[in-house]
Amino acid sequence: MNLHYLMNELYYQKRRTLTAILGLSIGIALLIILNALSAAYRQAAHAPLKEIGADITVQRPGDVPKDLTGVVFPCSAVTIRDDQVKKIEGLPGVRGVGKAVLLWIFDPSRAWIVLGVEQQNSVGPAVLRSAVTEGRYLEPGKPEALVEISYARQFGIKVGDTITMANTSFPVVGLVDASRAAKIAISNVYVPLEEAQKLAAASSQVQSVSPFSPSDVNLLFIKADQDKITDLASALRNIVDKKATIGTPESFLKLLGSLFALSDKFTMAASLIAVIIAVLIAFKTMAGNIAERAREIGILKAVGWTNHNVVSQLLAESVIQCFLAGLLGLLIALVVAFGLSFMKVNIPIPWDMSPTPHFLPGGGDQIFKTLRLPVHIPWNLACFGILLSVVIGGVTGAMLGRTISRIKPSEVLRHE
């Protein structure tokens, strides 16, 4: 292989070179973008759960209480027994479990959405710690409350006040901007888990719909190994209830409805099509280019180049061309990815996962998690794109080179 000849061929035959490079680079760019976009939707689908410090949420739907008075469970979250929680904690792939109790409290003068949280657990709503805007976060062993800031403003509640819910008083130790933290299980008031469990266990309305002991919960946040999330979802249904609502990145991905979000199979198929198009473009362009050079190949053979010499030269040209096409494809993909990263995506949060009584202001409104589509091209995808180009170049160059090298010089060098 003669590098000087190779570089001259690429430089002086600009039309040929650019056609081959552009054709393949578009295919490679398409492949990279499709995969980056798919990964971006997948990452976006993680956002609602990630911000609540979990990979999976578990709820069990139940019946609506006869009267909406006092302490009740939302119909989307009824009792998950303590023994079920312990089984879940022992499942392979579960790295941590955050427990919570979500209550609706209807007092004669006011309705409250209350979430009982484990103050010390990093899994689950404890992430609210970073969203405290005034006062402090809940401390262990104290019956105290954090009030959501907009609710506090609406009802003039301040740090230091005492609120009374279901005849139980809680000093307000802080205000929290929950909307900054999470869109799942948004509540008006946050109290220690054991306080919420006491309120639920003491409620006849709760007990009538779903028997509840003070160690039970009705909402679970699970941290899990990423590769086991799908398997865990079905295992959780087996433990809790076949009809349990299991929130996973996959379930949010389905809610997004985008083609890219629908399935890996779509991305795989689209990528495969992009690769096939890239290969066909490369093959067709290079086959045309090499056919144009039949006379040149005849000259090389006439002056003593062996088939191996000819194939090596064409193979090297093809590999270099395709490598450049890979680089250009990556560059195009980076530019497109930058443009796409300004795109906003609205992830709908199912009502079940953040239940609000319909008759309260904003109760029936659809909640969305809005974020910029996190499109970026990871280095391994970039390397794969370039490597694929080089492989395409190698295979194409070797195949076409072998075919054209069999040409007989006398056939192409006969003077006109």
Next chain:
Amino acid sequence: MNNGAILSGKGLSKKYGDLKVVRDVSLSVNAGEFVCLVGKSGCGKTTLLSLLSGLERPTTGLVMLEGKDITSATEDELALFRRKNVGFVFQSFNLIPTLSAWENVALPLFPVKMNEDERKRRALELLDKMELGPRTEHLPSALSGGEKQRVAIARALINRPKILFADEPIGNLDSATGDAIMEILNRLHREEGVAILMVTHEAELAKTADRLVRMHDGEVIS
């Protein structure tokens, strides 16, 4: 001049389908001899040259170069044989358009493991002999017809061949340029003792050759 045959073809025939282009031709070229093969267009001159130079295989017959049968050689063996022993000059020059004059001259040496400077030195030396010293970096598109043919002759000589095959070498040139090219070929033959087998349809050009071979309808007639 007769220093013993370096190239000989015996009973050479070539058929393309039912068309017999060369019919039972035997021809030899001695070392340092200038043989001119003349005949009308289509009489089989170029095909015979291709058979003798190893560019094409005969349907029947034998080609021996320095006592070695090249008709039974593989494609790659033939290529190596051409690289080491044979130089070609074509009517339409057949230069590589993307290579400069010196690179075209050095083309047969590209697959040879050799220092780039040595390769260039040998090419420049030959171009200098062809009086193309100032044109070494020019692409073929920037050269005149005569200059292109001189580059082609230099390329044919780069491997110090035993025999030069010239197929209508001045067919694409005006008469003055053609005369100059013929003068170069004659000088190579006279001064450097290179054997030449030249194909032409102009009997006039054959005057300077040591031997004239006439072909008609695929056969040698004299």
